Amino acid sequence: MFALWLAGFGLATSRAWAVIQFDNQYYSPRNRERSVRKATSLIILHTTEAPSRSALRKLSDLGECHYCIDEGGRVYRIVDHRREAYHAGRSMWNGRANVDEFSVGIEMCGYHNKPLSAAQYRSLADLIGELKHIYKIPDHNVIAHAHVAYGAPNKWHKRSHRGRKRCGMMFALPSVRSRLNLKSRPASDPDVKARRLVVGDAYLAQVLYGRGPAAVAAGPVAIARTDDNVIAKGRSAWDVARDAYNDKTTLYTFPDGSKKFGNQIADFKQLPVGTRITVRADVRENRLETYQVIGVNGKAQDIAGDEVRRFTTLYVRPDGKYVRGSQLSPEEVLKLPYGTKVLVGYSVGGPIAPNRLATAICGNRWRSADTFFLIEGVLVPGNKVDDAKIPVGTMVFFKS
Ligand SMILES: [Zn+2]
Known part of the structure; x- marks a missing residue:
């Protein structure tokens, strides 16, 4: 009787958390210092690009997302959903920069080019459903970090460009969205359309917005094939390491076996084909750009x-x-x-x-x-x- 009354009460106040069991063991110590957002119009989906334990520790230490869902589908609360989490880095959507200020960020333990577990899909679908309800967010505003991240000019791109990250890009695929009960997606990139940014990663643009058979068929397998860590014709250091390309923690192993770090390389365009690039997983995601x-x-x-x-x-x-x-x-x-x-x-x-x-x-x-x-x-x-x-x-x- 008491349990029934509680359930009824939960429904009346916030339908929300009735269906989701949260784990608070990684609740971030940063919560206190984060202010409450004034607006919430986007849900941003990420992939940690690292195994769950190290990812959870780092996300919690730095307050880098609101929720993280591990391979078993367990939902961890990291930052209170009303406060600001630092998950999007250099970002823009529809002319508005600093996406952290108006979004909720969810990290999925896994990789942008690999399928999630069935348990993860179930938990994520529930969590998205609740957040959409709370913040009145339409399906096309549930997007990936790859949609909103952008990069400052660099050796490969003369202008600020979309494509700084492929984080979470599979969340644009219709096959993935249907498992999350998302019925629409953005039709085009509003910031590229308005010429605030240029396309820096044509393949990513195809995954995010393509309508042809390539996009529909671009299941995780097709994505994985194009996404290797080795320099090849048409695959540069930037394609592999993104904005970590000249970082002192990014390791280049040349075909002859010799090694150098990103900050020791003078000419990134002359790297020999077959050079293997290793980006440290714990600094790869959400790394803050600096000067x-x-x-x-x-x-x-x-x-x-x-x-x-x-x-x-x-x-x-x-x-x-x-x-x-x-x-x-x-x-x-x-x-x-x-x-x-x-x-x-x-x-x-x-x-x-x-x-x-x-x-x-x-x-x-x-x-x-x-x-x-x-x-x-x-x-x-x-x-x-x-x-x-x-x-x-x-x-x-x-x-x-
Ligand atoms: Zn991300």
């Missing part, structure tokens, strides 16, 4: 591509002074000194004042590792800054 450095990561042009002279490209010189790309002539861009730090796609806020704190400038992103405070000429990331010691006059650089 790149002239001389270390290449010339300004290599780092910022066609965006070298944009208003949203910032250069912080070794002397600690910053300048916008739009303030520089082409000659001045070439003369930026070795050691200049480059931030692409950033807004400038500030200066910090007693009545204008960091939260007033960029909300709760002030604590993010990809927000920077220019303190005495040094770029201090938001997750390392001591909020009691930010000097008056400090400028804040945050992703726009």
